[in-house]
Amino acid sequence: MSRIVYVNGEYLPEEKAKISVFDRGFLFSDGVYEVISVLNGKLIDTRGHMLRLNRSLGELDMAAPCSAVEIESIVKKLVAENSVEQGLVYLQITRGAADRDFFYPENPSPTLVMFTQSKNLLDDPNAEQGIDVITVPDLRWQRRDIKSVGLLYPCMAKMEAKMAGAKDAWMLDADGYVTEGTSNNAWIITQEGTIVTRQLSNDILHGITRKAVMALAGENDFSVEQRPFTPAEAYEAAEAFVTSATTFVMPVVKIDAAAIGNGLPGEMTGKLREIYIDMALRTE
Structure with missing residues (x-):
């Protein structure tokens, strides 16, 4: 069974996950990310990661797609959906899709993508x-x-x-x-x-x-x-x-x-x- 990933409000099999070719993360690296580790199915230091994520968004004048509480809820559901005991969750927010222009688009809809990776962290x-x-x-x-x-x-x-x-x-x-x-x-x-x-x-x-x-x-x-x-x-x-x-x-x-x-x-x-x-x- 393929992994379940999250893309803009949807939990999808990884092979069906898609974003726009006009996404600014793809065109300009106009995005930020976090990697949260998972041990025994639990997230490690989520609050610290959410605070840093919010800081990165603020430094780039980039809107958050939803609140930190909502993001944490999505992360937890994704860990459960993929039965991750040890590993990581990767989450990425970009400014969203717009015609290619170096200027920031006005009122874009941010893109939020997440996926998990199972990995033995304790016995590396x-x-x-x-x-x-x-x-x-x-x-x-x-x-x-x-x-x-x-x-x-x-x-x-x-x-x-x-x-x-x-x-x-x-x-x-x-x-x-x-x-x-x-x-x-x-x-x-x-x-x-x-x-x-x-x-x-x-x-x-x-x-x-x-x-x-x-x-x-x-x-x-x-x-x-x-x-x-x-x-x-x-x-x-x-x-x-x-x-x-x-x-x-x-x-x-x-x-x-x-x-x-x-x-x-x-x-x-x-x-x-x-x-x-x-x-x-x-x-x-």
Whole structure:
């Protein structure tokens, strides 16, 4: 049986789902999205995702197709319809369909699309062995705080990493500091045990998992600094990791040619992953 997806008020088999060829998301990447993880059939940190979605819409002067409460209801129904125990829900809002014009259309009807993907999030083998990343220039636009559907450069960077035999890439700003991963926030742990990640600004996505890990680190008396760091500092770090909605806390064991620490997932990273998952599983 094919997946049930949601398109503008309808729950449809995926092969019957259609949007207009004039949709501005298709023509201009004029849209925003969120990815919400699912554990034991329950949504994780929905409120945080809805708040960020609303912020992205506001930054682009884009109308919401319905309220956050209605969107959450649709998401829950879609998870139930597809019997998702572990995985994710992808939701996308675009400005809607209109004749092709760079100016925003007046009073368009936003497009709302959602689908689910089943995926084993808890027993990801990468979490056991860690991942390798390379560094690449950050060539994206300057409003990375908006969760836009314009993801071509992150795709290019991921492919560059794949060709180099790595799992992902960390991107570097013009001054040589790490901004973030292609689809995650980047972190290091210094030899002194301080957790470091770049501060919030237009330079990075305001990660929902990042925020949760920051709070959990504070509750567990870990020292956290929000500041930029260079690849050179990362090479000398005791540990490194990334955070995202579908990878949670994922250890990084190699950056470019440098093994991080002893080249194995670190103890503090493992602890952060453990307490994050524990928190997520207790979500009502």
